[in-house]
Amino acid sequence: MRNRWLAENRTQMSILFVLFVLLVLFMISSPKTFLSGDIYAAFMSTIPFSMIMALSLTLVVICGEMDLSFPSIMGFCGYVFTQVFHATGSVAIALLVCILVGLVAGYLNGFLIVKFRLPSLVVTIGTQFFWAGLTQVLCQGLGRTLVPTKESPLYYLLVGRVFGKVPVQMFWAVVVAFFLWLILNRHRFGAHIYYTGDNEASARVMGINVDRVKTIVFTQMGGFAAFAGVLASLEVLYFWPTLGQGYLLKTIAAVFLGGTPVEGGVGTIFGTFIGAIIIGILEAGIIAMGLSGFWTQLVYGLIIVISITIHSVLRRKVA
Amino acid sequence: MKMAEPSEVLVKMVNIRKSFGHAEVLRGVNFEVGYNEIVGLLGDNGAGKSTLIKILTGVHQPDSGEIYWKGQKLVNYSVAKARELGIETVFQERALSEQHSLWRNIFMGREITNRWGFLDIKKQREEAERIIREYMGFTSSALSVDAVVGTMSGGEKQGVAIARALHFQADLIILDEPTTGLSLSETQKVLSFVEEIKKQGKSAIFITHNIYHVYPVADRIVILDRGRVVGEFMKAAIPLEKLVEKLYLVARTGRLNDEGSFSEGTPKGPHGLESLMP
Numbered sequence: 001m002r003n004r005w006l007a008e009n010r011t012q013m014s015i016l017f018v019l020f021v022l023l024v025l026f027m028i029s030s031p032k033t034f035l036s037g038d039i040y041a042a043f044m045s046t047i048p049f050s051m052i053m054a055l056s057l058t059l060v061v062i063c064g065e066m067d068l069s070f071p072s073i074m075g076f077c078g079y080v081f082t083q084v085f086h087a088t089g090s091v092a093i094a095l096l097v098c099i100l101v102g103l104v105a106g107y108l109n110g111f112l113i114v115k116f117r118l119p120s121l122v123v124t125i126g127t128q129f130f131w132a133g134l135t136q137v138l139c140q141g142l143g144r145t146l147v148p149t150k151e152s153p154l155y156y157l158l159v160g161r162v163f164g165k166v167p168v169q170m171f172w173a174v175v176v177a178f179f180l181w182l183i184l185n186r187h188r189f190g191a192h193i194y195y196t197g198d199n200e201a202s203a204r205v206m207g208i209n210v211d212r213v214k215t216i217v218f219t220q221m222g223g224f225a226a227f228a229g230v231l232a233s234l235e236v237l238y239f240w241p242t243l244g245q246g247y248l249l250k251t252i253a254a255v256f257l258g259g260t261p262v263e264g265g266v267g268t269i270f271g272t273f274i275g276a277i278i279i280g281i282l283e284a285g286i287i288a289m290g291l292s293g294f295w296t297q298l299v300y301g302l303i304i305v306i307s308i309t310i311h312s313v314l315r316r317k318v319a
Numbered sequence: 320m321k322m323a324e325p326s327e328v329l330v331k332m333v334n335i336r337k338s339f340g341h342a343e344v345l346r347g348v349n350f351e352v353g354y355n356e357i358v359g360l361l362g363d364n365g366a367g368k369s370t371l372i373k374i375l376t377g378v379h380q381p382d383s384g385e386i387y388w389k390g391q392k393l394v395n396y397s398v399a400k401a402r403e404l405g406i407e408t409v410f411q412e413r414a415l416s417e418q419h420s421l422w423r424n425i426f427m428g429r430e431i432t433n434r435w436g437f438l439d440i441k442k443q444r445e446e447a448e449r450i451i452r453e454y455m456g457f458t459s460s461a462l463s464v465d466a467v468v469g470t471m472s473g474g475e476k477q478g479v480a481i482a483r484a485l486h487f488q489a490d491l492i493i494l495d496e497p498t499t500g501l502s503l504s505e506t507q508k509v510l511s512f513v514e515e516i517k518k519q520g521k522s523a524i525f526i527t528h529n530i531y532h533v534y535p536v537a538d539r540i541v542i543l544d545r546g547r548v549v550g551e552f553m554k555a556a557i558p559l560e561k562l563v564e565k566l567y568l569v570a571r572t573g574r575l576n577d578e579g580s581f582s583e584g585t586p587k588g589p590h591g592l593e594s595l596m597p
Contacts (some may be wrong), residue, residue, distance in 0.1 A: 186437050188436045198419060202416055206428035265419075265596055
């Protein structure tokens with residue numbers, strides 16, 4: 001019984017181990033920073049944006065697909081949120097409209113991929129440019145303040161601080177993680193995502209509506225990208241026209257780091273959760289260690305390549 | 320032609336024709352499967368076996384001809400309808416999800432859930448345990464329901480696919496080249512699974528180009544060549560060596576003998592199929 005549990009969860013254990021080693025390493029090399037609570041509060045304020053998208057992207061990758069457009073959807077939805085908020089003065093309405101737009105943008109990806117049998121990588125390169133371009137055209141390169149949102153209780157519900165310290169967005173990231181875990185592991189739909197990614201032809205033969213599965217998976221990606229866009233904009237109380245940029249590779253890296261292979265069929269929410277934390281603490285850790293910021297990318301590269309190699313070796317052992 | 324009573328047979332395909340472009344793949348095929356009967360469908364590549372089966376499973380629509388299921392003529396036939404009727408295909412690629420466990424594969428696409436769609440994992444594992452023991456003769460020590468399907472042998476994979484079909488009450492199981500690429504012992508396993516189908520009172524079509532694999536388990540053997548049924552034998556009526564001889568003849572001439580008609584070995588079985596030659 002225990003062996004089975006270990007065998008099934010060895011990828012997740014290995015990534016947890018990597019996080020543990022990194023934390024110990026950082027604590028030893030810069031105890032002042034990593035033994036105080038402040039740095040963790042800072043992590044919890046910034047990590048959720050890319051974590052929420054990484055969790056959502058995990059479903060896409062397990063399904064055997066890829067989405068490159070979510071950072072642009074995030075940016076566009078941030079713009080929509082800002083505009084609707086200024087037009088209506090309501091955070092709630094702005095949030096609702098923004099998430100709806102995100103879902104529609106995600107659905108559009110799914111529609112193109114399923115209906116015209118286009119490869120998702122190519123479609124989402126296209127829509128990535130489209131949404132980023134549309135944002136630029138509409139906002140003319142100008143940002144806009146979101147300071148008045150502080151009057152709404154929703155602001156505090158989304159990005160406030162519990163006990164004046166703990167960022168609420170981390171709580172939302174945990175909620176998203178739990179929700180997606182529940183769907184993926186305990187719901188029929190999650191099982192169908194796995195089968196679709198594992199062997200699409202088999203899934204079809206067994207009566208699974210593969211097209212519907214893919215469409216929903218891309219749709220939810222759009223919705224969560226929109227949600228992340230709102231959180232990121234509210235956190236800094238400003239809509240930046242470049243919102244979303246810089247999230248693409250780190251988010252994808254979090255998914256792969258978490259042990260979900262690019263071929264799909266397997267993968268875990270827990271792995272991505274830890275993967276997103278690793279990606280999030282790496283930069284601060286490297287700088288706190290006294291290395292210059294130039295080292296960040298190099299260490300990113302090393303950690304990712306090493307972890308993915310470990311995952312791949314472990315998987316082959318199981319198989 | 321003496322027609323059997325419709326209710327005597329499980330499925331009956333009458334005068335099926337199908338062309339793809341200019342190529343006439345099926346040229347008026349009559350084919351039927353009785354209740355609790357294992358039918359071997361033999362033929363070379365390009366004989367039309369897979370097209371015939373794809374029509375039977377609703378994947379392709381025939382250009383002309385009729386299909387009867389338990390005496391009822393099928394209209395607006397489709398893949399979904401075929402599944403609904405209880406026609407289950409065990410595909411060559413086995414329709415399995417190789418990175419997942421045996422129990423998940425058994426319930427793939429037909430999960431046991433509560434009314435909100437949440438999985439009853441405990442029940443699925445228990446049921447799977449029962450299914451592999453009952454239909455595959457596996458003991459839990461030999462093969463765990465948690466085994467990842469990708470790690471199982473080719474014969475075992477066939478077994479999972481057949482057990483799954485039996486569990487879901489398929490009346491007709493179509494085995495598409497189930498022994499291709501398997502070792503001798505693995506083939507033996509698959510044949511025992513086929514015998515299990517018979518024991519369970521269900522029917523099967525065993526598609527193959529290897530007479531040695533199908534002969535031991537089949538009740539009746541149908542030979543398809545270039546889009547026509549060229550021969551049909553009750554196993555009881557013809558020894559294996561004679562059948563092999565005839566197959567060589569078909570391969571050489573496209574006919575069963577020089578006169579182009581049946582001689583010995585012609586079935587006089589319950590289906591009245593002796594006059595199916597064109």
